[in-house]
């Protein structure tokens with residue numbers, strides 16, 4: 001009795017006039033009842049289209065809602081299903097968990113070529129190989145060090161579904177990944193290997209292709225064409241590909257016989273999709289996928305996210321690599337107090353130490369990296385006497401200055417400081433707002449180091465992908481002396497000739513209006529420090545700061561992850577932040593500011609009432625509403641409600657049930673973001 005549902009009707013998915021995918025019901029002719037399966041493509045009559053429309057079977061039923069008259073499916077186009085029932089289950093889970101409809105998920109997951117009637121023959125693009133030849137001199141090492149071997153053996157034995165491989169920068173995590181991939185392939189299972197988008201143009205791709213051969217590896221990320229995606233999709237369904245290497249969206253590829261998922265640099269926020277919906281996190285989806293396929297998940301990082309590290313400790317699935325491969329030393333990190341520079345009338349963004357050491361390095365023929373850690377939007381207020389940053393005491397995030405109201409606001413809980421504000425620590429009035437405007441750094445650098453070759457690499461210019469690859473190539477070839485860049489240069493650059501890294505304003509990293517700002521600050525500083533001294537010459541790193549007593553900065557200076565973790569996990573527990581809760585962000589927006597604010601206030605009120613009635617109000621906390629940090633985007637005013645859910649799944653379900661009862665007028669939009677990566 002496997003087929004409980006009689007196959008009378010098939011639900012099929014069609015794509016009409018780019019309106020997005022929709023499902024419709026069709027009658028199944030008797031002669032097709034035996035062979036029709038989920039995932040097959042079929043031909044259906046549709047509207048006035050005489051030749052019919054291509055559609056995909058996504059489910060069966062034996063009744064229809066009243067008033068609907070179904071037509072018959074014409075024929076099965078491809079007998080080999082292009083996706084499986086498990087796959088649809090995964091997409092259904094994504095739709096539920098991230099509070100969006102299945103159509104939205106399907107639109108993200110399926111290549112658009114699926115819905116074109118005649119898919120043109122796929123031609124290999126010429127450019128492709130160029131990208132992956134940045135630095136080919138290094139051949140992959142096949143031999144594991146004693147430490148690597150030990151960790152590899154332990155990971156193989158562990159029972160937990162998810163393991164965390166925590167290895168300092170340059171400790172050789174990749175070799176362990178490769179061994180685990182080989183083992184999986186030997187068992188006739190396949191692998192998904194995820195890396196942050198930017199790492200896809202790095203050596204990791206080259207090494208993976210070299211090691212496993214271009215025939216068994218497929219590459220999947222946002223800049224491959226729909227035709228390539230479609231071609232890869234078909235190969236995956238035919239089980240012709242062993243390893244799918246890609247960015248976050250590769251998690252939706254229909255790989256068969258999944259045995260292993262690896263997520264490298266798991267702490268990266270780029271695994272989370274913020275725009276558009278579905279606002280999924282590839283890490284969470286990967287966990288679900290491993291559950292459905294009984295596969296293993298390996299998370300790797302030199303600076304694991306607090307949540308992953310906490311989980312690993314509590315499930316005995318933490319594996320550590322503590323030494324750099326080939327015994328390379330970690331670089332020496334020093335902290336320079338910019339208050340002293342200022343007192344001695346150096347008003348440039350560069351301390352005298354950094355200027356001298358840069359000159360020294362370049363004169364020796366070495367290369368230098370300057371990190372300007374600007375991140376989309378950031379603004380905070382700092383005391384120039386003692387370095388203290390104005391914070392919300394309840395939320396531990398920096399307050400943001402609002403010039404219109406002359407006040408300082410917390411964008412989680414709406415706490416506000418007004419009037420004459422003094423430093424809460426030393427009572428000084430010398431408060432200064434820090435924000436954007438770091439483009440100055442490049443101009444100043446070109447003045448001070450006028451004889452050197454200086455280039456700037458900015459994440460804003462990601463659209464010009466080839467240009468950024470060009471700059472990286474030239475840097476790798478030694479044609480650039482000083483590379484200035486934002487956080488993207490902190491990741492994956494492996495240039496043995498870099499002996500100095502200068503972080504222009506280390507405080508910026510720690511002062512984002514987000515509970516994760518310490519984690520991100522620690523991570524970015526550790527990662528960028530790891531770019532220095534990868535060759536024979538010892539590396540140096542300089543952190544410039546106005547707040548040299550910041551404990552997290554000290555942890556980063558010592559590159560002491562455990563120390564950082566201990567400091568941070570206590571704070572998270574105290575303030576009910578993840579991993580002790582899940583966060584949900586609800587954004588209400590409208591062209592009418594009053595109505596946006598009012599609807600947010602009403603929803604907050606109803607939600608609080610609802611939780612009180614269920615006696616869940618102590619386990620699910622509701623903050624706000626408060627205007628968003630970016631209050632107005634595209635003519636719309638935006639208000640935030642932040643939920644901290646301490647009841648995991650049970651709480652999540654209760655909140656989703658509440659959200660489904662909301663009916664909003666047309667002029668008000670609502671966005672729900674589960675575990676958001678920011679609250680801007």
Ligand SMILES: [Zn+2]
Nearest residue numbers: 383386423426
């Ligand atoms: Zn002060």
Ligand SMILES: [Zn+2]
Nearest residue numbers: 392395410413
């Ligand atoms: Zn607050």
